[in-house]
Amino acid sequence: MTERVLALQALAPEQRAQLEQAGVEIVDANNWESQSPITIILGWDKKIGPAALMAPSNQVKWIQTVSAGIDYLPLDWIKAHDVQVTNASGVYSPAIAESTIGYLLYFIRGFNEAVKNQAGHFWQQPARDDLRLLASQNVVIYGTGSIGQAIAKLLHGFGNEPAGVNRSGHPVDGFKQTVSLENDHDLLKDADVVINAMPATSTTVHYFDEQFFKQLDGLNIFINVGRGKSVDQQALMNALLYQNILHAALDVFDEEPLAKDSRLWDYPNVLITPHQTGFAKENTKPILNIFEKNLQSWLNDGSLSVNLTDVSQGY
Template structure:
């Protein structure tokens, strides 16, 4: 056993110390995900992060690799079949995004209900104007696809605005903060009730293109759609058609099927759309939270041979 940990993301000296204190006898070396040192990775037992072009090195037959801790919540870009075949333990960064992404979700909702997006445009044109159709979140219904850490935090904050909360999950099991939880198969029935439909889903075979023309047609006239999950869970052409027809009143979008969103894409010119560049989860506390997850998992890994937190289920792809 090499007892080598390689992190492909920058860490402060304090964060490095936390890891080394939790892993006596291990070495910790910092690499670069954009320019990975394959020789360094070839001897790693544990890798934090991922990068292009490292799969063959890490997954060769005689590799000492046993565990990968991703720097992201999503794992769709990793070679999941090969990792599973090799029996590699895989944990993700689920949970680190809940607070900042929830803030972005409510930023979108407040922009739309209070017309703040149009106010910013009016300010740029020195125009004193209001359509007079401002609303509020109180009494509105949020349909939240995904009842994990992000969805649950969103539901919790929604209650402070006295909103009704409906969740969507694979199981449909009750979750704290949600007035009701539907299964994914019941998504068409759930979205009928939403003033806001919020997509926090990971990208899997089951969720690819899930939000399409059929789902948008089931939404109430004037519903707002928010996507901070993965771009490919939404059929973009169908979304634009629903926005143009008025079926959807607006959309707050942080993720897209193609990223970066091309400069000539029609979404840029739609005034009822607010776009952020896949930064909803960005926060100056990100690395601290990943290190917290990793050091917690180190304890169970060293004691029981496997991390216990955020373990990826290969059959579900998250």
């Protein structure tokens, strides 16, 4: 049987041709119903994706996402129907890591104030001691997977070796120390920077809550490039008001888009980016490389050779 790939990710003509040469049929989002049965889905769309799975003719056995996270998929249904999911984990990590270093330098090197002063035409130098070096900030990264490791790698270039927090506390290359989520308190005492790069799972939902933030006494920077749902947003706003945290850079939110009337937009020490931190023109090629590798093994022997997720874990 020829595999029929429902492409919910835009493909350039040469990319489409390359996939067709591998021996599969590419089905477009706008006419998938007339061309079912679909056997593979590339990418996702919150309307077409579920519709394709629920269609009477459905024969989908494999979904290749173009995202790292898979928490937006109907995971219970997928597990019950033995569909395998491969993700694009790793592809976005360089872009997320670069943005994360950018967020850090934005605050540490005084751009936050400079941008405001520029708007008012104010030439207002900070005190020499107000600016710091990233090299000497004490950084704790939650999540030591692909994203956390990419951030750690860039930090090394600044002479900075971060500490890490993960589920079991197992050591990971590039981190001077790692502890489990249960034992993070000691690390936080000396932290200047906390970065969330954890996936969304039942363990991580609202991990950063009032109790967490109350441990902090003037943390310089909190960054969320993981998932919005890991943070209790109201608790974070309180922590910023009460200066448990001095600055925050946030790319992901409880509800996206962030509501127009959210007070968070106007917090003077918060940088908000609209869930864009993983974007980069350079990502397209490695995403299709993953799909092509998997397609090759799938056509050979029905296996998926890279980035196979554990649907029951949710990542």
